[in-house]
Amino acid sequence: xxxxxxxxxxxxxxxxxxxxxxxxxxxxxxxxxxxxxxxxxxxxxxxxxxxxxxxxxxxxxxxxxxxxxxxxxxxxxxxxxxxxxxxxxxxxxxxxxxxxxxxxxxxxxxxxxxxxxxxxxxxxxxxxxxxxxxxxxxxxxxxxxxxxxxxxxxxxxxxxxxxxxxxxxxxxxxxxxxxxxxxxxxxxxxxxxxxxxxxxxxxxxxxxxxxxxxxxxxxxxxxxxxxxxxxxxxxxxxxxxxxxxxxxxxxxxxxxxxxxxxxxxxxxxxxxxxxxxxxxxxxxxxxxxxxxxxxxxxxxxxxxxxxxxxxxxxxxxxxxxxxxxxxxxxxxxxxxxxxxxxxxx
Amino acid sequence: xxxxxxxxxxxxxxxxxxxxxxxxxxxxxxxxxxxxxxxxxxxxxxxxxxxxxxxxxxxxxxxxxxxxxxxxxxxxxxxxxxxxxxxxxxxxxxxxxxxxxxxxxxxxxxxxxxxxxxxxxxxxxxxxxxxxxxxxxxxxxxxxxxxxxxxxxxxxxxxxxxxxxxxxxxxxxxxxxxxxxxxxxxxxxxxxxxxxxxxxxxxxxxxxxxxxxxxxxxxxxxxxxxxxxxxxxxxxxxxxxxxxxxxxxxxxxxxxxxxxxxxxxxxxxxxxxxxxxxxxxxxxxxxxxxxxxxxxxxxxxxxxxxxxxxxxxxxxxxxxxxxxxxxxxxxxxxxxxxxxxxxxxxxxxxxxxxxxxxxxxxxxxxxxxxxxxxxxxxxxxxxxxxxxxxxxxxxxxxxxxxxxxxxxxxxxxxxxxxxxxxxxxxxxxxxxx
Numbered sequence: 064x065x066x067x068x069x070x071x072x073x074x075x076x077x078x079x080x081x082x083x084x085x086x087x088x089x090x091x092x093x094x095x096x097x098x099x100x101x102x103x104x105x106x107x108x109x110x111x112x113x114x115x116x117x118x119x120x121x122x123x124x125x126x127x128x129x130x131x132x133x134x135x136x137x138x139x140x141x142x143x144x145x146x147x148x149x150x151x152x153x154x155x156x157x158x159x160x161x162x163x164x165x166x167x168x169x170x171x172x173x174x175x176x177x178x179x180x181x182x183x184x185x186x187x188x189x190x191x192x193x194x195x196x197x198x199x200x201x202x203x204x205x206x207x208x209x210x211x212x213x214x215x216x217x218x219x220x221x222x223x224x225x226x227x228x229x230x231x232x233x234x235x236x237x238x239x240x241x242x243x244x245x246x247x248x249x250x251x252x253x254x255x256x257x258x259x260x261x262x263x264x265x266x267x268x269x270x271x272x273x274x275x276x277x278x279x280x281x282x283x284x285x286x287x288x289x290x291x292x293x294x295x296x297x298x299x300x301x302x303x304x305x306x307x308x309x310x311x312x313x314x315x316x317x318x319x320x321x322x323x324x325x326x327x328x329x330x331x332x333x334x335x336x337x338x339x340x341x342x343x344x345x346x347x348x349x350x351x352x353x354x355x356x357x358x359x360x361x362x363x364x365x366x367x368x369x370x371x372x373x374x375x376x377x378x379x380x381x382x383x384x385x386x387x388x389x390x391x392x393x394x395x396x397x398x399x400x401x402x403x404x405x406x407x408x
Numbered sequence: 409x410x411x412x413x414x415x416x417x418x419x420x421x422x423x424x425x426x427x428x429x430x431x432x433x434x435x436x437x438x439x440x441x442x443x444x445x446x447x448x449x450x451x452x453x454x455x456x457x458x459x460x461x462x463x464x465x466x467x468x469x470x471x472x473x474x475x476x477x478x479x480x481x482x483x484x485x486x487x488x489x490x491x492x493x494x495x496x497x498x499x500x501x502x503x504x505x506x507x508x509x510x511x512x513x514x515x516x517x518x519x520x521x522x523x524x525x526x527x528x529x530x531x532x533x534x535x536x537x538x539x540x541x542x543x544x545x546x547x548x549x550x551x552x553x554x555x556x557x558x559x560x561x562x563x564x565x566x567x568x569x570x571x572x573x574x575x576x577x578x579x580x581x582x583x584x585x586x587x588x589x590x591x592x593x594x595x596x597x598x599x600x601x602x603x604x605x606x607x608x609x610x611x612x613x614x615x616x617x618x619x620x621x622x623x624x625x626x627x628x629x630x631x632x633x634x635x636x637x638x639x640x641x642x643x644x645x646x647x648x649x650x651x652x653x654x655x656x657x658x659x660x661x662x663x664x665x666x667x668x669x670x671x672x673x674x675x676x677x678x679x680x681x682x683x684x685x686x687x688x689x690x691x692x693x694x695x696x697x698x699x700x701x702x703x704x705x706x707x708x709x710x711x712x713x714x715x716x717x718x719x720x721x722x723x724x725x726x727x728x729x730x731x732x733x734x735x736x737x738x739x740x741x742x743x744x745x746x747x748x749x750x751x752x753x754x755x756x757x758x759x760x761x762x763x764x765x766x767x768x769x770x771x772x773x774x775x776x777x778x779x780x781x782x783x784x785x786x787x788x789x790x791x792x793x794x795x796x797x798x799x800x801x802x803x804x805x806x807x808x809x810x811x812x813x814x815x816x817x818x819x820x821x822x823x824x825x826x827x828x829x830x831x832x833x834x835x836x837x838x839x840x841x
Contacts, residue, residue: 114818118811176819183818 064407065097067125069133069141072102077298078241079326080134080151086222087132087149087406090399096407103138107156110168110177113137117184132406136181140188147406148188148195149217150202152322157181158209186210194408199323199346217405218324220397226301227334229385230309232378235263235293236339236371237311239304240318240327242279242296243271247317247341247362249282254367256286262371264288264315267295267307308334313374313381315339317362321346332356332392337384339370356388409439409792412475414499415485416492417445417463418454419687422713423492423510427485428457429600433788435461442475446485446495466495476503481795486568487511488708490520497521500571506795507572507590510599512582512731513708514564515554522546536566536589552631559706565589573805574798576790578711579732591805593797599711600784603720605691621761622653624697626690626714629660629681634703634728634749635668641753643675648757655680657693698767699724699760703753705746707731715741719778722771726756740774 068091070084084100091098103123105116120140125131131146133139136154139146156166157178168174189195189212196217197203203216221227238251248266255264270276276296283292299307308314314331316338323346331338332350338357340347353359358370374381411434415427427443434441443463445452452465464471476482482505484496497517500507511517522529533542541562548554558564565582566589569575574592577583578599586594623642625633635656642648654677656668665681672679682693694700700718702725711732718725719740727733729743736743742760744752760767 114815117818118814121814122807122810180815180818187817 064129065127066091066099066130066132066407067128067143068098068100069131069138070100070102071105071135071138073106074104082222082326083151083219084134086220086399087403090403094400094403096403101138101141103141105135105137107154108167110156110174113154113177114180117181121184130407136185139192140184142191146192147408148192148214149406150195150197150206150214153185153202153205153209154181155205159205182209194406196406200349201320201322201346217402218395218397219326220399220402221326221329221333223301223305224333226305227308227330229335229389232382233310233312234261234375235265235311236313236315236374237307237331237336238264238266238268238315239299239307239330240268240316240325241271242266242268243275244278245319247319248279250317250341250362250364251315251367251371252279252282252286252288252292253364254371255288255291257364257368259368259372259375260291261375263291263293264371265293265295265307265311267293267297267299267304269298270296305330305334308336311336312378313337313339313357313385315371316344316347317341317367318344318347319362320344324349329392329397332388335382335385335389337374337381338388339367339374341367350388350391352387352391355384356391357384409434409795410478410480411439411441411483411791411795412444412472412479412481412505413441413483413485414444414446414466414496416447416451416487416489417443417456417459418447418451419457420454421447421457421492423485423487424457426510426600426713427508428459429602429784430787430791432458432460433600433784434791437788437792439788439792442479444472444475444495444499446493446499448491448494451491466499472499481505481798483508483791483795484572485510486514486517488514488516490517493517494520497568500568504571504573506574506576506791506798507568508791509565509568509575509577509586509710511709512563512565512577512585513555513559513706514568515558515562518564518567519546519554532567533562537562555632555706555708559708563708573802574794576787576794579735581707581731581734582710591808592801593794595790595794597787597790598781598783599713599716600787601713601716601720601778601782602784603717605687605694606721619761619764620651620653621699621757621764621767622655622697623699623701623757624655624657624693625701626694626718627658629656629658629664629668632704632706632708634701634705636671637703637749638701638753639668639672639675639677639679641750641757643672643677644750645754645758647761648754649676649678651761652757653678653680655682655693655697657682657685657690659684694718694721694723697723699726699757701726702733703728703744703749704731704733705749707733716778716782719774720782722775724760724767724770725774726753737773737777740770740777742770 068084068087088098088100117137117140120137123141125143131143133148135152139148160166161178168177195212195214197214198219200216203214206212206214238248242248308330314336316327317340325347328347328350338351340351341360341362343362351357351359360366360370413431416424431441441461443459445465482503484500484507486493486496486507487510533545548557565585569586569590572590575586575590575594576597577586580596625635642652660683700723702712702715707730715725726742728746742756
């Protein structure tokens with residue numbers, strides 16, 4: 064079967080969705096299909112230009128394609144008689160973020176009409192899709208609430224599980240992934256300052272903006288943590304990243320209200336590492352069960368200090384949390400062959 | 409080029425006469441043309457103009473459909489008469505093509521069409537003229553108030569032009585509405601006409617009646633032809649009363665005949681009302697005349713066949729200085745301002761009587777200009793060119809329509825801000841037209 068994966072693109076930006084599309088392509092090929100990725104440029108600023116980009120996608124005519132798997136707004140507006148949505152993102156600024164007053168749509172009537180337009184286009188696209196899957200329960204609930212479509216959750220598998228066999232129980236907590244305000248690495252530093260002096264922290268990953276890196280560096284300086292913190296702020300080679308995970312004592316990941324389980328948490332669970340997150344981290348809580356697979360703290364420095372200390376208080380307990388995390392993850396049976404089969408159903 | 413021409417074809421139709429001229433030229437230029445008659449069914453068996461090619465009646469729908477599907481383009485001759493053009497409107501909706509627009513005012517055609525398409529008609533009116541205007545359209549009590557109340561703000565030009573892939577119109581007047589509504593190419597092409605009955609040139613004119621001028625008005629004697637004004641202009645001048653013979657040729661209702669006769673008698677005007685006559689009598693009347701009155705108010709047509717014909721006969725024409733008539737060179741016609749109609753008519757006729765050489769020179773200039781301008785060959789060539797333009801612009805228009813239709817499905821009303829952002833981008837297609 065000829066399968067086209069359709070995704071957005073922002074030139075020279077590479078993140079989780081791009082990784083997912085690439086691995087989906089790879090696994091479609093492994094399953095015996097022909098697969099390509101169509102990446103469609105999308106820029107959401109200024110918001111007034113969103114409709115013309117939506118129309119552009121809608122006007123594309125595909126041929127020589129048996130099945131389309133579309134991932135994101137507005138790429139999923141593309142027309143095809145056999146279109147499956149694996150919904151990573153609606154345009155949240157027209158949905159929950161609009162309701163929360165955190166939208167980039169203009170105020171007043173103009174924004175209201177843009178919101179309506181985006182929702183109507185979504186509605187049309189969802190209705191014509193053969194199947195809709197979401198990448199998390201949060202996304203599924205949002206889709207149900209705002210659009211009335213009851214999708215199935217299809218969690219994305221770890222792309223390269225062989226890189227995460229686990230390993231030595233090291234002397235640091237690892238915080239990986241993109242570095243920005245929403246991922247709250249700064250909160251970990253504040254917690255560390257209040258934690259037992261034995262606790263060490265490794266923060267590694269690409270900052271979204273130079274300011275994000277500077278903020279962490281300043282915090283280390285200000286809190287006097289230079290001897291307990293290592294910052295490796297760059298886009299890491301996968302091997303380096305995997306080694307940081309495999310050699311850690313535990314993995315901390317505290318995004319604000321994340322939709323999905325999060326690759327950082329899934330990879331840590333694959334490596335049998337105990338997990339630390341916060342109560343407001345959204346989808347991550349699907350993997351982090353307090354007192355079973357790790358610790359769920361309140362998003363406060365004081366509470367984080369306590370759980371960071373707990374990692375090193377009882378290393379047998381920390382290791383058992385890690386084993387539990389791996390067992391929970393494996394019980395979800397999230398593997399590429401099954402995922403590919405489901406998507407082409 | 410394989411063309412289907414939808415037109416009234418009966419001898420009563422001036423548009424049919426023009427279409428026959430053009431069709432013969434198109435055939436001469438190598439086109440394969442089939443004519444489809446568009447008159448109401450009871451007129452389909454009337455005598456036709458000579459088109460020099462196959463003519464089908466529209467009610468032979470299977471044959472027409474087969475032809476349309478294999479044609480390169482459809483050409484629709486559209487005027488204001490519902491009886492003559494109803495079928496053209498119907499086929500245009502299903503098979504868009506080139507419209508040759510004979511009247512800018514299409515209120516009567518639209519009114520007739522609306523009797524069986526009321527919901528659609530109201531939507532068309534609202535779309536082009538707004539809710540308030542739309543509510544007024546069907547509220548007039550008689551034809552005169554209907555024309556007066558709609559011609560300026562609801563002429564329905566846009567209704568037909570928005571359905572056309574391209575438009576040929578016959579004067580620059582009213583073009584803004586055409587350009588604003590037709591998404592395809594628009595050309596102004598002089599209306600072709602001929603004067604087969606012309607028997608002499610203006611230079612042959614000999615005054616046989618002691619300096620009397622013979623003034624003629626042709627066509628249905630309705631208020632639009634300003635006949636009462638002409639009678640008053642003559643009647644209020646002793647000189648004109650004495651030396652003008654005014655003749656009306658064309659259909660006239662008994663009421664109009666009575667009132668105009670009474671007015672002429674009251675003012676002492678020499679008026680001859682001939683009523684409807686056959687072609688040979690009409691030719692004779694035109695040939696015998698010196699001056700033809702083509703004044704009109706309001707002006708509703710895209711071009712005046714009778715004015716063109718009068719010029720081709722080498723006659724002096726008096727016209728209202730507006731619309732199509734304003735495009736006639738000053739040296740080829742006498743132009744009257746409607747606001748001062750009677751006085752200007754009077755002074756123009758007196759001036760002609762005082763210098764009768766102008767009757768010859770004006771007629772000659774008009775004949776010369778008209779013979780070069782209103783040619784069927786030019787029209788046929790322009791039809792072929794605009795059809796090629798239509799084929800070039802059609803894909804871009806299709807794209808614009810696609811985007812607008814999609815956007816309409818997503819919107820609950822036109823959003824000026826969003827629309828401005830989008831239409832700005834869509835101009836790229838227009839630049840390629």
